[in-house]
Amino acid sequence: MSSSISRIHKRLAYGKDAHTYYPVLIVGAGESGVAMGCRLKEVLGTDQFRIFERQSGIGGTWWINRYPGAACDIPAAFYSFSFAPKMNWSTLHPAGPELAQYMADVCEKYQIVDKIQFNTDVKELRWIEADEEWEVTISHLVPGTGDLAQHERDRLVAQDGEHRVYVKTEIVRAKVVVSGVGGLVEPKNLPTDIPGFENFEGEIMHTARWNDEIDLESKDVIMVGAGCSAAQVIPELAKPEANVRSITQLMRTPPWVQPDLLPAGQLELYEKWTPTLMTYVPGFAKFMRCTLFVMLEKNFYDMFTDTAWGRFMRPRMEKKFLNHMRELAPKEYHEILTPNYSLGCKRRIIDGTWYRSLNAPNVELTTQPLTRVNAKSVTLGPGRHYPPNKSEVADEVREIPADVIIMANGFETNQWLHPLKVIGKENKNLEDVWAERGGAQAYQGIAMDHFPNFFMLFGPNTATGHTSVIFATENAVNYSLKFIKPILNGLVSSYEVKEEAEREWTRQVQDELQKTVFRRGVCSSWYITADGWNSTTYPFTQIHYWLRCTFPVWSHWSAKLTRRGRVLKGVRRAVKASVLVALLAGFGFLHKNPEQRLQLVQYLLSGKAWLRSTVQGLISR
Numbered sequence: 001m002s003s004s005i006s007r008i009h010k011r012l013a014y015g016k017d018a019h020t021y022y023p024v025l026i027v028g029a030g031e032s033g034v035a036m037g038c039r040l041k042e043v044l045g046t047d048q049f050r051i052f053e054r055q056s057g058i059g060g061t062w063w064i065n066r067y068p069g070a071a072c073d074i075p076a077a078f079y080s081f082s083f084a085p086k087m088n089w090s091t092l093h094p095a096g097p098e099l100a101q102y103m104a105d106v107c108e109k110y111q112i113v114d115k116i117q118f119n120t121d122v123k124e125l126r127w128i129e130a131d132e133e134w135e136v137t138i139s140h141l142v143p144g145t146g147d148l149a150q151h152e153r154d155r156l157v158a159q160d161g162e163h164r165v166y167v168k169t170e171i172v173r174a175k176v177v178v179s180g181v182g183g184l185v186e187p188k189n190l191p192t193d194i195p196g197f198e199n200f201e202g203e204i205m206h207t208a209r210w211n212d213e214i215d216l217e218s219k220d221v222i223m224v225g226a227g228c229s230a231a232q233v234i235p236e237l238a239k240p241e242a243n244v245r246s247i248t249q250l251m252r253t254p255p256w257v258q259p260d261l262l263p264a265g266q267l268e269l270y271e272k273w274t275p276t277l278m279t280y281v282p283g284f285a286k287f288m289r290c291t292l293f294v295m296l297e298k299n300f301y302d303m304f305t306d307t308a309w310g311r312f313m314r315p316r317m318e319k320k321f322l323n324h325m326r327e328l329a330p331k332e333y334h335e336i337l338t339p340n341y342s343l344g345c346k347r348r349i350i351d352g353t354w355y356r357s358l359n360a361p362n363v364e365l366t367t368q369p370l371t372r373v374n375a376k377s378v379t380l381g382p383g384r385h386y387p388p389n390k391s392e393v394a395d396e397v398r399e400i401p402a403d404v405i406i407m408a409n410g411f412e413t414n415q416w417l418h419p420l421k422v423i424g425k426e427n428k429n430l431e432d433v434w435a436e437r438g439g440a441q442a443y444q445g446i447a448m449d450h451f452p453n454f455f456m457l458f459g460p461n462t463a464t465g466h467t468s469v470i471f472a473t474e475n476a477v478n479y480s481l482k483f484i485k486p487i488l489n490g491l492v493s494s495y496e497v498k499e500e501a502e503r504e505w506t507r508q509v510q511d512e513l514q515k516t517v518f519r520r521g522v523c524s525s526w527y528i529t530a531d532g533w534n535s536t537t538y539p540f541t542q543i544h545y546w547l548r549c550t551f552p553v554w555s556h557w558s559a560k561l562t563r564r565g566r567v568l569k570g571v572r573r574a575v576k577a578s579v580l581v582a583l584l585a586g587f588g589f590l591h592k593n594p595e596q597r598l599q600l601v602q603y604l605l606s607g608k609a610w611l612r613s614t615v616q617g618l619i620s621r
């Protein structure tokens with residue numbers, strides 16, 4: 001590796017323009033950033049990178065989502081890295097702390113903990129064409145403020161001044177930048193169309209910024225939302241030992257809820273035996289991963305496609321899910337818990353505990369709209385969100401007491417990379433390019449033309465909806481490494497995907513999305529923007545993504561070779577040409593000399609006879 005390119009170093013060390021150069025700079029220490037760090041060490045044998053993380057711990061999603069009940073809904077045996085399997089998961093869907101500890105343990109195993117710089121916000125990336133490098137503006141934060149939502153940081157700055165959040169700004173340089181900024185990071189702010197939040201005298205918190213210091217005992221709690229997070233929190237708050245006085249859940253439309261993968265008895269067996277089997281039975285852990293992969297991949301065909309198979313399976317699965325609901329949820333909620341859109345159109349909930357918890361005497365589920373927040377109460381109605389048609393479901397105005405409002409209203413999605421500003425070649429702002437082309441997009445979810453040496457993990461249109469995001473990320477990491485390697489080896493100074501390849505990829509993705517339930521399911525979901533652009537989901541199978549990432553189409557990329565790269569390419573070409581010439585000359589010679597040809601054939605046949613006798617000798621020994 002050429003030292004100046006592949007080593008972290010200080011430039012202009014004594015001057016006012018002194019800055020640090022990083023061969024690879026990674027943004028974010030969630031699973032994406034961690035995977036890239038580990039694989040840079042494992043595959044390319046380099047530790048010359050740095051991971052900048054705004055928050056104060058490792059794990060991204062699993063560091064920051066601390067609400068009671070937080071857990072992965074994809075089995076952890078598959079929602080984990082293939083290169084760092086964990087044999088002793090405590091259960092099928094482990095809780096957040098176990099997942100965050102796993103991420104931290106992987107960093108320890110790969111010795112990259114010291115490569116992560118916490119409390120550091122990456123603000124801007126600017127491509128410097130003359131140097132073929134990224135100039136990166138980073139902001140050192142007051143420790144802990146990176147764990148807040150952006151709007152909370154903005155509020156602190158407005159209230160107390162910049163120093164309350166920002167310590168200093170620093171400029172660094174990087175040859176390659178990898179984004180691992182995640183997609184579900186910024187919690188949605190309070191809705192602006194509902195008056196009165198500012199007058200509320202109780203506490204308000206978002207599930208993604210859970211405040212342990214808020215005491216919920218003997219309190220009247222309002223839960224806004226009915227997505228995956230709410231479905232995990234409510235069962236915890238509904239437990240008698242939580243002693244919450246009342247929980248009123250406000251839901252706009254019902255989610256589809258998939259029955260538990262394993263019923264209670266089988267889950268117990270799974271928890272008891274899989275750690276032993278995975279640890280001591282050779283190949284069992286791999287077998288489990290493969291089985292889960294195939295099962296989840298089948299879900300793709302069953303739930304998302306508009307094929308004859310999908311049209312056959314979806315209604316059957318919907319029926320099964322509805323039976324599950326009728327079995328577990330109180331009868332009075334059956335009407336509002338029956339979705340009026342296709343399964344798969346929105347993120348489904350994979351868990352039965354929510355339905356069960358609706359039976360608790362202190363839990364109420366309503367589809368009446370939140371119309372006002374008062375000092376110690378909230379007003380619901382008039383009207384109801386669901387069902388939209390004539391119904392017996394209550395719709396008169398009422399006021400209910402409220403001590404705490406929990407916002408489970410999701411994240412600012414479809415704002416990829418935001419608020420990170422990325423300025424590429426010809427001063428192009430990535431956000432503007434996306435706006436011009438219809439919406440956020442990227443070649444294989446990873447690269448954009450005009451933004452060389454920039455790789456996105458869990459980028460646009462890579463969310464799966466049916467399987468592990470970690471599997472998709474690993475594929476994107478492995479793909480990116482194929483391009484990063486020659487850059488760090490000093491053979492290529494920049495790689496850039498071709499514009500026509502990017503546009504064609506996006507056209508294919510968007511066309512294919514029209515044929516899936518994401519588009520046809522007739523629902524509003526966080527996958528799609530108000531103007532109908534889906535920059536979230538991947539319309540093909542994950543086998544397809546694996547193939548695309550394992551076998552790059554090199555002709556879709558432009559490589560700018562370094563002098564060494566050009567020399568090496570020249571040498572390779574010369575060697576290839578010489579071999580070809582030698583072969584042709586050899587064939588020509590043999591063609592003209594039948595005796596030599598016969599001699600060669602005899603020689604080859606005697607080689608075959610020698611091989612056969614050697615093998616026979618070995619067998620008979």
Ligand SMILES: Cc1cc2nc3c(=O)[nH]c(=O)nc-3n(C[C@H](O)[C@H](O)[C@H](O)COP(=O)(O)OP(=O)(O)OC[C@H]3O[C@@H](n4cnc5c(N)ncnc54)[C@H](O)[C@@H]3O)c2cc1C
Nearest residue numbers: 028030031032054060061072073074122181182458468469
């Ligand atoms: C509650 C919840 C449950 C989920 N459960 C599942 C599941 O079961 N299965 C599944 O497949 N997926 C699940 N997901 C999706 C989940 O987001 C992904 O699985 C995965 O965690 C994404 O990892 P990531 O590293 O790409 O992003 P994240 O985990 O979001 O990490 C991104 C990190 O980048 C940091 N960052 C962002 N911008 C900057 C910046 N400019 N400067 C510095 N740092 C920055 C953030 O602080 C964050 O730590 C879940 C998501 C949530 C919110």
